[in-house]
Amino acid sequence: MHLASRVQTLTPSSTLAISAKAKELKKAGYDVIGLGAGEPDFNTPSHILEAAKLAMDEGFTKYTPAGGTLELKQAIQNKLKQDQHLDYGLDQIIVTIGAKHALYTLFQVLLDKEDEVIVPAPYWVSYPEQIKLAEGTPVFVETDERNAFKLTPEQLEESISEKTKAVIINSPSNPTGVMYEREELEALGKVCLEHDILIVSDEIYEKLTYTATKHISIAELSPELKEQTVIINGVSKSHSMTGWRIGYAVGNQKIIKAMTNLASHSTSNPTSISQVAAEAAYTGPQEPVAEMREAFNERLEKLYDWIVAIPGIECVKPQGAFYLFPNVKKAVELNGFATVDDWVTALLEEEKVALVPGSGFGAPDNVRLSYAISLDQLEEAAVRIKRFVENHQ
Template sequence: MSRLSPRALNCAPSPTLAITAKANQLKADGHDVLGFGAGEPDFDTPQHIKDAAIDALAKGKTKYTPSAGIPELRKAICEKLKTDNGLDYAPGNVIVSCGGKHTLYNIFQAMVSEGDEVVIPAPYWVSYPEQVKLADGTPVILQTTDETNFAPTIDQLKAAITPKTKIVVLNSPSNPTGAMWPRATIEALAELAIQHDFYVISDEIYEKIVYDANEFISIAALGPEIKKRTFTVNGMSKAYSMTGWRLGYVAAEAEYVGAMNRLQDQSTSNPTSIAQWAGLAALTGDQSFLAEWCTEFDARRKLIVAGLNGIDGLSCLMPEGAFYVFPKVSALYGKTTPEGKTLQSGDDVADYLLATQKVAVVPGSGFGADDYVRLSYATSRATIEKGVARIAEAVAALK
């Protein structure tokens, strides 16, 4: 009989981390692997941010800080939210945690009890439902499709709400699809939250990576009543290429932030001190590189979508934000590989591409959408071109 707790036994591993680990092992074994799995910018952390961390080290800023983060960083986050999102918060409404993932974990632990339902539109980021289950809540998956650009309809949202609904998760731009919710849908969600008195977690980690004329909307800015019910989540990982620095934050009502602070007191305590000073430099320093990065991401976006749509059997929408594409691969089901295996799922397709072409993509099953695979285009154009060519070769070999 296992001595592990039910929560540990029921928690699924992250497929994105798993595929990245598998690709890295193949690279270590000497294979020419093209990795499209990792959800992190390939740009280096800007120098002024690294310099701030070096300066913090030199000045001995290496001790414990308040669990919720240094006052200077929390104040800078408030200023960022005011300037970028039109949101008024005091430092007491903000807590800094060890990455956006940790921030979300704290929210679910603080707010969700057994019997509570959390509505999660699919395709979803892999950790949302697992973190809800770790809080003894019930994930309610709201399935969307490419026919609605992976955004739920207003009618779908209304139908998903029950007396047990505690939270609805909003992630726009989305991981894994890059899709953005229309303004009318976000406004409808705000109205439903007020009417039925549930909360919204607005995961805004990709807010700075938006293309064309698409409009980023922070739902808490739609009015005071929805602001009271919103957890505005963000972090340094994507916009500032600081994935390994592990800095995320949330702004919410002081009562809820206080509860998360108590949880953090007894778990991690403060995020790394030097990372916090670097985060302060990220928010208050030069932002011009963001436009340059988005221009390059945009070029990669167009390159990879055109390439994938040029492969018979693949269908890929143009993402509106973030740095992922989510091509549909179900037209390949029923086909047989040269090795004699019949493809029956997105997992099979991902395994086939990695085994035969050394192209690492993440199967859609981990995102609640088995007929798709996810590729990150946070990599060079040369890698994209080579990867698309290898995928085309693999598809052409099917019978």
């Protein structure tokens, strides 16, 4: 049977592929340390679990409005007002089945054939695939590691064409963990306003930051930038709720209405019970978020030191999320491998440490390491990686 052309160019997620290989080896009895995970290793906080149980007991198990329950939209509205000092109407908010679904739906309603979206590289693996599924064209802009992988206004300006519809800003970033500062966002925003380009601001790691610098949404810089921006966020990373699948988009009412109409014909609505859980996440105690952030910060500080001490490995220090994105090009050459992908495969086979090759993120000289596992496992992983590099010298 001939498959539709729109899916024939899709590439499988490299993060899921490496996780699957690691699980296979674990199942076969090997002591595998997986550093590919894109989710916190903490359980969902207890007050959120209790809210979901109560919702089930009370029969809140039916359809909800396609764009999300009124109560959850109000909780998101209040969260944005409190954290970013942003005021949005309820008709400017859509609740989706994870932030990934928010992005997918946005591109579906935004892009016509051959419309271009500027995607700074390194990028999250699903951005280009989702753009292609909407028949758009991802325009990759290679950022400079010496500039902490940040898109500059000059690069943005040079990448704009008459077909440019949007640009993606992911801060803090997956996979790099870097975060844009106010002045950098202002400079990028100025270019977007001059050329009438929509800003897709992916802020899913907003709560997981480890510097004195506050996370800033580009939408909070001015009323004009607010109107020009669609914020993508959710509870997956901030409240360790990846499996609950609740995200949201906020922005221009016309865009949100179109997204809601599309969702009504594709998914009907986000899961009723998960919406109650997400409401509890935003309205309940926030101490678990702070505790999780502190644990990640401790892991970052130690793992970073362990990794940069390994010969041939260099790394921009992250400011958020829970990933390191070291450049291993020198180590790969030192070890006699042709590519980083080959090096990663050999590391998994010999030392049973699973990393994600940077090729899937548009950065073939790098690898992504998640520190969403225990400190003991991170230390052991660093020992194994160092041993592997030294054994192959």
